[in-house]
Amino acid sequence: MDDIIKRQLAIEERLDQIQQEQEREKGLISRLSKAGGLIALILSIAAGAYSLYDIAFLSDRKALSQDLIRLDSIAKDLVQANKDAINLNLSGQSEAAMTLNLMKISMTDRAKEIIDLRKEHISAPILTTIALELINNGDYTTGVQYLEIASNKFKNPFLKLETNRQKAYGFYSSMLPLEIEKGRKLFSDTLEQSKALKGTQAFWVQSNSIRDWVQAEAMIGECEMAREAAENFRPLLLNQTSHREAASGLITALKTVDLDGLCPRTSFRDLHNLIDVRLQSAIHN
Known part of the structure; x- marks a missing residue:
């Protein structure tokens, strides 16, 4: 009798163990299922966000x-x-x-x-x-x-200085004293910085800057300042390799001043004489 009871108790204990193991497996499967669903949801959201970003990026x-x-x-x-x-x-x-x-x-x-x-x-x-x-x-x-x-x-120094020249002229267009001073300084700085350029690039920045500077000063009625700016042409006119092109730039500046009646021709008499004496053939050719 005792043996029968012992065997029955052993069987019930084993059944309890099996039931506990099944419960543990169900819990693990449930957790994995939930985790899998969460991961799937996260991936779905991420994929959707990526698609929206992709569409917005391509659209922009x-x-x-x-x-x-x-x-x-x-x-x-x-x-x-x-x-x-x-x-x-x-x-x-x-x-x-x-x-x-x-x-x-x-x-x-x-x-x-x-x-x-x-x-x-x-x-x-x-x-x-x-x-x-x-x-x-x-x-x-x-x-x-x-x-x-x-x-x-602009990374190119020549193009950068040419843009600064145009910016300097823009300051004068404001007709405001403080802005005009900025333009005056920028013209001067551009001429100084152009000395670091090589060959014809230096000449073109200098010639264009002086021409615009003369015109800008004349435009606001500063004839003495225009004359001083025009004097910067003198070394270019005396340079044997650039005198013809320098003459052209100076003539353009002086024609603008003369035609608009902004400043008297006498303000630039010395430069006119220099052109007449040294570059007369270049002007007419």
């Missing part, structure tokens, strides 16, 4: 590409419009030229909207083109700002 790239194409087209149209306006004025069609200039203002406004949205993606040459148009339209503040960005984008 497409919009950027379209904006840059439009801006490039506007810049080219502005360059052509400037050429056409000059030809219309030369042929006496001033009203047509005026209409074209109004169209240019509209084009420049559209370009400005794109640049303000995509500034970091705009190339330095296009920024310069639009900046000069803005300055011509009277928005010197934005124009100078764009030229500053363009100058920082």
